[in-house]
Amino acid sequence: MGRYQVILAYDGTLFQGFQVQGKQARTVQGVVESSLRQIGWQGRSLLAAGRTDTGVHATGQVIAFDLEWAHSLDALLRAINANLPPDVAAQEVRPAPADFHPRFYAVSRRYRYHILHRALRAPLQERYAWRLWPALDLGDLQRAASLLHGRHDFAAFGSPPQPGGNTYRTIQQVAWNQEDDSLTCDVQADAFLYHMVRRMVFIQVAVAQGRLEPAEIAQSLQFPAQAAVDRLPGLAPACGLVLVDVAYLPDLSSPRIAWE
Amino acid sequence: MGRYQVILAYDGTLFQGFQVQGKQARTVQGVVESSLRQIGWQGRSLLAAGRTDTGVHATGQVIAFDLEWAHSLDALLRAINANLPPDVAAQEVRPAPADFHPRFYAVSRRYRYHILHRALRAPLQERYAWRLWPALDLGDLQRAASLLHGRHDFAAFGSPPQPGGNTYRTIQQVAWNQEDDSLTCDVQADAFLYHMVRRMVFIQVAVAQGRLEPAEIAQSLQFPAQAAVDRLPGLAPACGLVLVDVAYLPDLSSPRIAWE
Numbered sequence: 001m002g003r004y005q006v007i008l009a010y011d012g013t014l015f016q017g018f019q020v021q022g023k024q025a026r027t028v029q030g031v032v033e034s035s036l037r038q039i040g041w042q043g044r045s046l047l048a049a050g051r052t053d054t055g056v057h058a059t060g061q062v063i064a065f066d067l068e069w070a071h072s073l074d075a076l077l078r079a080i081n082a083n084l085p086p087d088v089a090a091q092e093v094r095p096a097p098a099d100f101h102p103r104f105y106a107v108s109r110r111y112r113y114h115i116l117h118r119a120l121r122a123p124l125q126e127r128y129a130w131r132l133w134p135a136l137d138l139g140d141l142q143r144a145a146s147l148l149h150g151r152h153d154f155a156a157f158g159s160p161p162q163p164g165g166n167t168y169r170t171i172q173q174v175a176w177n178q179e180d181d182s183l184t185c186d187v188q189a190d191a192f193l194y195h196m197v198r199r200m201v202f203i204q205v206a207v208a209q210g211r212l213e214p215a216e217i218a219q220s221l222q223f224p225a226q227a228a229v230d231r232l233p234g235l236a237p238a239c240g241l242v243l244v245d246v247a248y249l250p251d252l253s254s255p256r257i258a259w260e
Numbered sequence: 261m262g263r264y265q266v267i268l269a270y271d272g273t274l275f276q277g278f279q280v281q282g283k284q285a286r287t288v289q290g291v292v293e294s295s296l297r298q299i300g301w302q303g304r305s306l307l308a309a310g311r312t313d314t315g316v317h318a319t320g321q322v323i324a325f326d327l328e329w330a331h332s333l334d335a336l337l338r339a340i341n342a343n344l345p346p347d348v349a350a351q352e353v354r355p356a357p358a359d360f361h362p363r364f365y366a367v368s369r370r371y372r373y374h375i376l377h378r379a380l381r382a383p384l385q386e387r388y389a390w391r392l393w394p395a396l397d398l399g400d401l402q403r404a405a406s407l408l409h410g411r412h413d414f415a416a417f418g419s420p421p422q423p424g425g426n427t428y429r430t431i432q433q434v435a436w437n438q439e440d441d442s443l444t445c446d447v448q449a450d451a452f453l454y455h456m457v458r459r460m461v462f463i464q465v466a467v468a469q470g471r472l473e474p475a476e477i478a479q480s481l482q483f484p485a486q487a488a489v490d491r492l493p494g495l496a497p498a499c500g501l502v503l504v505d506v507a508y509l510p511d512l513s514s515p516r517i518a519w520e
Contacts, residue, residue, distance in 0.1 A: 011383040057384055081381060089381035121341060123271040124317055124388065124502070166444035242384070 001068050005096040005252060006080065008032065008061040011087040013127060013239065017054040018061070020045070022076060028052070028088060035083035039076075041067050049102040049246040053195070055238030057128065059246040060110075062102040064168065096252045104211065107255045108172060108190055110245040111197045113236060115183040115205075129182070130240040132205065135234035138178045140208035141185070147217045148200060156220040156227030157200055158193025167224070174200070186244075201236035203229050219240075261328050265356040265512060266340065268292065268321040270301065270348040272498065275389060277314040278321070280305070288312070288348060295343035299336075301327050302509030309362040309506040310369065313455070317388065319351075319372075320505040322362040356512045367515045368432060368450055370505040371457045373496060375443040375465070389442070390500040392465065398438045400468035401445070405434035407477045408460060416480040416487030417460055418453025427453060427484070434460070446504075461496035463489050 007030070016025040020033070049062040068203055069076050073093050080090045087107035116122060116129040117136070125131075148171050155167035173188040185204070187197050206212040206229075249255055268288070276285040280293070289318070293306055309322040333353050340350045374391040376382060377396070385391075405460050408431050415427035433448040447457050466472040476488035509515055 009381075009383050011387070059382075059384060077380075086381070086386070087383045089383050091380055120351055121269075121346070122319075123269050123347045123349050124319060126272070126346070127387070128384065186339075 001066050003064055003066050003098050003100055004069070004076065005062060005064050005094050005095045005100060005102065006090050007092040008063055009059045009089050010057060010061065011127075012052060012055050012057040014087060015054065017052060017056070018048060019051045028058075028061070031085055031088055032080075035080055036065060036067070039067070039069075039079045041065060047102050049106050050243060052241075053198075053238050056241045056243065057239075058243040061243050062106070062246045064096055064100055064102045064247075073202040094252075099254070100252050102246065105248055105252065105254050106191070106246045107249065108188055108247045109116070109192060109243070110173075110188040110247075111192075112244045113185040113187070113201045113244045114240045114242070115185070115199065115201075115254065117181040117183065124240070125182075128239060128242075130201075130237045135181075136183065136205060136208040138176060140144075141176040141183075141204050144204040144207040144214055144217060145176055145185070147214060147221070148174050148204075152221040153224050154193055154196055154221070155204070155224035156229055158196030160193055169193065169196070174204075176204075195235055198235040198238065198241060201240075201249050202234050203232070205236065206234075208216050209243055238251075261326050263324055263326050263356045263360055264329070264336065265322060265324050265354050265362065266337075266350050267352040268323055268348060269319045269424055270317060270321070271387075272312060272315050272317040273287045275314065276349060277312060277316070278308060279311045288318075288321075290349055291345055291511045292340075295340055296325060296327070298343040299327070299329075299339045300456050301325060307362050307368050310452075310503060312501075312503055313458075313498050316501045316503065317499075318503040321503050322366070322506045322508075324356055324360055324362045334449050337349075338356060354512075359514070360512050362506065365508055365512065365514050366451070366506045367509065368507045369452060369503070370433075370446065370448040371452075371508075372502045372504045373445040373447070373457065374500045374502070375445070375461075377441040377443065385386050386499070388420050388499060388502075395441075396443065396465060396468040398436060398443070401436040401443075401464050404464040404467040404474055405436055405445070407474060407481070408464075412481040413484050414453055414456060414481070415484035416489055417463070418456030420453055429453065429456070434464075436464075447448060455495055458495040458498065458501060461500075463492070465496065466492050466494075 010028050015028050018028045020027050020029045043065050047064045077090055077093045114129040116125050116131045119133040120130050151170040153167050154169050160167050170190045175186045177184050220227035220229040270288050275288050278288045280289045303325050306444035307324045338355045374389040376385050376391045378391050379393040389471050411425050411430040414429050420427050430450045435446045437444050480489040
């Protein structure tokens with residue numbers, strides 16, 4: 001019996017999120033666990049780096065599980081994929097230490113958010129983007145982004161895994177880039193609160209649209225209990241968000257970060 | 261009553277092609293005609309530049325119809341889109357001459373085919389691409405493409421709209437481009453036979469894979485009745501194909517091309 005780390009890609013459109021929620025809902029975890037059972041997995045629940053929301057996509061979600069496997073890693077990769085539907089695919093398999101946990105051992109996560117500047121519906125692009133018009137100014141977004149950098153109390157931007165948990169997070173990167181009518185926001189942090197990336201994108205967009213002042217972002221990080229950004233509730237749509245990467249120490253050992 | 265030209269974009273994945281085929285099938289023409297009936301259209305059948313196959317996409321399909329419309333063109337665009345499902349959208353509306361026909365008045369058509377070089381399934385990219393591995397050589401594809409340029413009898417590459425119809429077509433461009441793991445083939449011609457673009461892509465790919473000789477393309481254009489390429493039947497998958505553009509004279513008048 002060994003523990004394996006698997007990198008997963010999925011199109012979140014037809015899933016009710018990552019996490020199993022009961023028999024009815026089609027979830028990424030549910031279809032992956034079914035696929036693993038086909039190859040002899042007898043665990044109760046796989047481990048995952050993050051629970052993406054309904055409609056959120058991934059190219060670099062990380063899961064782990066224990067399995068008796070006598071063949072090669074490549075054969076394991078093929079066996080997992082043979083039992084998965086077209087909208088989920090394992091991208092990589094590697095052996096992991098017996099205590100490896102994809103969430104607690106992660107040192108950082110990276111998400112990418114896609115915005116499309118188009119006045120009219122664009123059926124071939126909207127599956128994976130938030131369509132907005134009129135176009136936002138890249139400089140406005142970049143100025144809003146600079147306020148989010150660093151270690152802050154992000155309680156106004158999302159909720160912790162457990163009620164009352166630590167809401168401090170360290171944002172290592174918030175980078176907006178534009179190519180023609182397509183905008184991307186790359187966000188990297190040690191970890192994220194629930195809904196935090198979509199809330200961050202929503203608020204930066206609101207600033208670029210003139211609906212919030214940049215100062216209200218700064219105020220909300222300083223005084224999350226009376227956050228100015230609360231006057232504009234909302235999240236950027238899930239379809240624009242992709243979990244791109246979860247980083248670990250090279251040997252997948254524990255980074256010894258203290259978790260709430 | 262006036263005639264209008266409308267540019268349509270659609271994601272072909274959930275359509276059984278463009279053309280109405282009976283009550284059961286969900287077709288692009290069917291949903292667009294329903295949308296037009298909501299705004300008072302009483303025609304029997306709209307006119308279209310091309311009948312894309314099941315699963316083929318478009319960003320520049322062109323249709324035309326006669327309508328009594330008292331408001332602005334912009335209001336017409338919005339009214340059409342208000343009644344269309346998310347996977348179809350009108351992109352542009354303009355008034356057209358009373359005899360305008362999007363198929364017979366077209367002077368050229370352009371398609372783009374997408375190939376993805378990836379060993380493993382890529383759920384976020386495969387909706388709109390043919391995934392192939394190992395990677396093809398761009399030079400091999402470009403050499404195969406050069407053989408298809410110009411005016412030829414393409415009977416070995418597709419079938420004419422009417423049995424026994426003219427199978428000569430003029431290929432104005434076959435351009436392969438690569439960016440990272442993504443390949444595109446842009447094909448422009450005065451007109452295409454049924455299945456011609458997908459067959460052309462399939463055959464160029466077969467040459468790059470060493471399954472056909474370049475000389476067999478040349479032979480098949482010269483002697484379509486005993487075409488060497490017939491030994492390898494098949495089409496590139498529909499999901500990789502997009503009808504990008506249909507070109508007309510600036511005033512949408514008849515180009516006076518003789519049609520079979």
